[in-house]
Amino acid sequence: MQTDSNARAGTGEPASGSPDRRVSAPAWVPSDDGFAGATDRQVLVVGDSVAGLTLALLLGRAGYDPLLAAGDGEGSSSRLAYLWPPALRVLAAVDAGGPVLDRARVVDDVSVHRVGAGSAEPATFSRAADGAAAPPVVVPTPALRRTLRETLSGRVRLDRTVETLSRHDGGLTAEFDGGVREWFDAVVDASAGTPALGPPGTGPGDTDAGVTLVQYETVLGDDDPAPNRLRDAWWPGVLVQHLPHPDDGGRLLRVTTAGRDPRAALVEDGPDGPATRGGPDPEAVAAALAGAEPAGRRRVRLPPAAASPARWGRGRIARCGGAACPFAPASGFRASVAIEDALALVSRLARGPRSAAGAVDAYARDRARRVGTIRTRARAALPDHGYPVPDGDRSRLAALGVLRTVALGPFLGGALPSLQRDGFE
The missing domain is CATH 3.50.50.60 (FAD/NAD(P)-binding domain)
Structure with a gap:
């Protein structure tokens, strides 16, 4: 590795x-x-x-x-x-x-x-x-x-x-x-x-x-603490990504799921589920998705x-x-x-x-x-x-x-x- x-x-x-x-x-x-x-x-x-x-x-x-x-x-x-x-x-x-x-x-x-089970830093x-x-x-x-x-x-x-x-x-x-x-x-x-x-x-x-997925995107305007880093976090059935946004110093939040409602899935697997140990705050991610524009939701494929x-x-x-x-x-x-x-x-x-x-x-x-x-x-x-x-x-x-x-x-x-x-x- x-x-x-x-x-x-x-x-x-x-x-x-x-x-x-x-x-x-x-x-x-x-x-x-x-x-x-x-x-x-x-x-x-x-x-x-x-x-x-x-x-x-x-x-x-x-x-x-x-x-x-x-x-x-x-x-x-x-x-x-x-x-x-x-x-x-x-x-x-x-x-x-x-x-x-x-x-x-x-x-x-x-x-x-x-x-998830056995998750690490x-x-x-x-x-x-x-x-x-x-x-x-x-x-x-x-x-x-x-x-x-x-x-x-x-x-x-x-x-x-x-x-x-x-x-x-x-x-x-x-x-x-x-x-x-x-x-x-x-x-x-x-x-x-x-x-x-x-x-x-x-x-x-x-x-x-192929495989049909659902993607949610929204821009987070707060300063990115790691502006040159991509961040991937895998929940069961959900991928959460933070990408540095060159335009305003913020981040693009992208959530991709294979069918589960991402807000419910993140909360279920969040504080009362498997320990996140330094991963994204699931409640914050769910809140950001809830406030995202409907145009940020798309069907995507593999x-x-x-x-x-x-x-x-x-x-x-x-x-x-x-x-x-x-x-x-x-x-x-x-x-x-x-x-x-x-x-x-x-x-x-x-x-x-x-x-x-x-x-x-x-x-x-x-x-x-x-x-x-x-x-x-x-x-x-x-x-x-x-x-x-x-x-x-x-x-x-x-x-x-x-x-x-x-x-x-x-x-x-x-x-x-x-x-x-x-x-x-």
């Missing part, structure tokens, strides 16, 4: 101030220098989500001239995005790394506590300093999207929405509102939520359902254990981010894997196969394999770190806990940091 004391030994204590604005752009992000002659495809990106905006930026860097159009208008399911180091390096490659870091707060350590896991990597950060999701939009130049038509798609002359014809039609080699659905584009029968809702490649697309229609495979924000996956999707699709389009349809099919197979690999290798790594993943036989949050360990790879060590990087490099 990599705890606070041994994480700081050998590699040095991580910095706790502002994040380093000099994150390096990696060579593994496609550019027009490396893929000349493969960028004559016309690509339509639908949705100005994190996935859609990053995809448009990456396509431009690789020499394409993508058109970005409006999606379904649904916003993110969380107020804060957690970005892994390799995701930040991708943003650096499209000149968005520094501006994003200006709006972010670096994360130096993670405190985790499991409430919270364990702290510190990030090992790594001069070659960006730090993990949290950034307000609206600020992240705004920064990506400001970085993007070229064909942005967010005043248009796609009404219909039809196959025509070896490609796709998109009809926009107002009757305007354009032809494309490939179309990417990067809407934030439910897939907006066909083909029917292949969306996430049409295959294995992908099934064996995700079908059809989730990421088929033929000339691809999907990225939430339109492809949903990840509850509590996992720490949502924004970073959206960026990973975008990178994977651009790499396939730029490197081949020669046909756009073949590139989309190969991308979809790659992504399905990647999600399966994450689950398998993360479960195998459970004995090697001290993060308390809920018992799979007792908690519907077990899958969330396994994914959480991968997101926290820079803190937990072992095989997890490389597992995190594998999807990018």
Whole structure:
């Protein structure tokens, strides 16, 4: 187990101030220098989500001239995005790394506590300093999207929405509102939520359902006593998280549950239940939730254990981010894997196969394999770190806990940091 004391030994204590604005752009992000002659495809990106905006930026860097159009208008399911180091390096490659870091707060350590029989004091896991990597950060999701939009130049038509798609002359014809039609080699659905584009029968809702959870979020305005720390606390059936909020020095309180009413569950398991021993005050958490705005409550999802490649697309229609495979924000996956999707699709389009349809099919197979690999290798790594993943036989949050360990790879060590990087490099 990599705890606070041994994480700081050998590699040095991580910095706790502002994040380093000099994150390096990696060579593994496609550019027009490396893929000349493969960028004559016309690509339509639908949705100005994190996935859609990053995809448009990456396509431009690789020499394409993508058109970005409006999606379904649904916003993110969380107020804060957690970005892994390799995701930040991708943003650096499209000149968005520094501006994003200006709006972010670096994360130096993670405190985790499991409430219940045999519970102990919270364990702290510190990030090992790594001069070659960006730090993990949290950034307000609206600020992240705004920064990506400001970085993007070229064909942005967010005043248009796609009404219909039809196959025509070896490609796709998109009809926009107002009757305007354009032809494309490939179309990417990067809407934030439910897939907006066909083909029917292949969306996430049409295959294995995965796990449906309920998420509550509210901002606590009081000063954060540990402004560079993520805090996770597992109650039976409830995950409580405190995330530092870069905007006002406060905290984002996020509570994720698999069905129990969180206020009742926290109070039941609180002062008269298992001793919290330094964990969050359950009555204070319940009171904060009671005063939260109704808009802070959302249904969120986790992908099934064996995700079908059809989730990421088929033929000339691809999907990225939430339109492809949903990840509850509590996992720490949502924004970073959206960026990973975008990178994977651009790499396939730029490197081949020669046909756009073949590139989309190969991308979809790659992504399905990647999600399966994450689950398998993360479960195998459970004995090697001290993060308390809920018992799979007792908690519907077990899958969330396994994914959480991968997101926290820079803190937990072992095989997890490389597992995190594998999807990018």
